[in-house]
Amino acid sequence: MIDPSFFSYVTVMSITPGPNNLLLATSGVNFGLRRTLPMVGGILLGCVIQLLLMALALELLLGWMAQMRLPLTLLGCSWLLWLSWKIWRASAPTLAARQRPMSTLGGALFQAVNPKAWLMVSNVALLYIADNGVMTVLAGYALLNLPCILLWAMLGERMRVLLDIDWKRRLFNGVMATSLALTALWMLYDAWGAPL
Numbered sequence: 688m689i690d691p692s693f694f695s696y697v698t699v700m701s702i703t704p705g706p707n708n709l710l711l712a713t714s715g716v717n718f719g720l721r722r723t724l725p726m727v728g729g730i731l732l733g734c735v736i737q738l739l740l741m742a743l744a745l746e747l748l749l750g751w752m753a754q755m756r757l758p759l760t761l762l763g764c765s766w767l768l769w770l771s772w773k774i775w776r777a778s779a780p781t782l783a784a785r786q787r788p789m790s791t792l793g794g795a796l797f798q799a800v801n802p803k804a805w806l807m808v809s810n811v812a813l814l815y816i817a818d819n820g821v822m823t824v825l826a827g828y829a830l831l832n833l834p835c836i837l838l839w840a841m842l843g844e845r846m847r848v849l850l851d852i853d854w855k856r857r858l859f860n861g862v863m864a865t866s867l868a869l870t871a872l873w874m875l876y877d878a879w880g881a882p883l
Contacts, residue, residue: 689815689819689823689824689827690814690818690819693814693815693819693827694831696810696811697811697832698835700806700807700810701831701832701836702835702839704866705801705803705870706767706801706803706867707797707798707803707804707836707839708835708839709839709866709870710770710797710867711726711730711839711840712839712843712846712863713774713777713843713859714789714843715840715841715842715846716843716846716847716850716856716859716860717777717786717788717843717856717860718787719844720840720843720844722787722788724840725788725789725790725791726789726790726791726840727794727836727837728791729789729791729795730795730797730798730836731829731836732791732794732795733795733796733798734798734807734808734829735825735829735832736795736798737798737799737805737808738811738812738825738828741808741809741811741812742825745812745813756878757879759800759802759805760802760878763801763871763874764802764871764874764878765871767800767867767868767874768868768871768872770867771864771867771868772864774860774864775860775864802874811828846859
């Protein structure tokens with residue numbers, strides 16, 4: 688049986704604000720839940736693949752991550768800042784008709800540069816796989832992560848009605864873009880100050 692702390696850790700890490708959840712809420716607002724579902728699936732798939740890779744190559748990755756922490760953080764934060772700019776520019780409802788939400792593949796690949804996702808899967812792999820096995824932890828992770836990230840997309844869709852007025856949508860997207868950019872800048876600051 689999996690340690691009860693696994694359930695609380697994965698749930699808390701999956702449901703708290705982070706790059707995935709900010710993007711899901713923003714996509715829900717701009718495109719609705721149905722069009723955001725591929726992104727939800729991609730994020731879930733990407734996280735599960737990430738956890739599997741972490742579990743299978745833990746020793747190798749721990750050494751590699753120590754050396755690659757700063758470059759990965761720079762790459763991930765650059766991507767987050769670019770996404771922040773895209774969200775900022777996606778403010779008008781009329782523009783949303785021409786744009787598309789992130790695809791399943793895009794959501795999965797985004798996990799490669801998502802520092803919060805790497806932190807989460809690293810901790811899950813380190814703390815739970817040895818005692819519970821890879822497949823049990825992967826299944827538990829997917830079952831806990833899916834409702835948490837789906838909630839953000841659903842909340843975004845619910846807010847869509849409230850944000851149907853141009854200035855409200857612009858304000859919302861501006862706040863989300865700023866939050867994402869500040870998250871990236873905070874991670875950069877933290878990585879830059881961390882010992883290598």
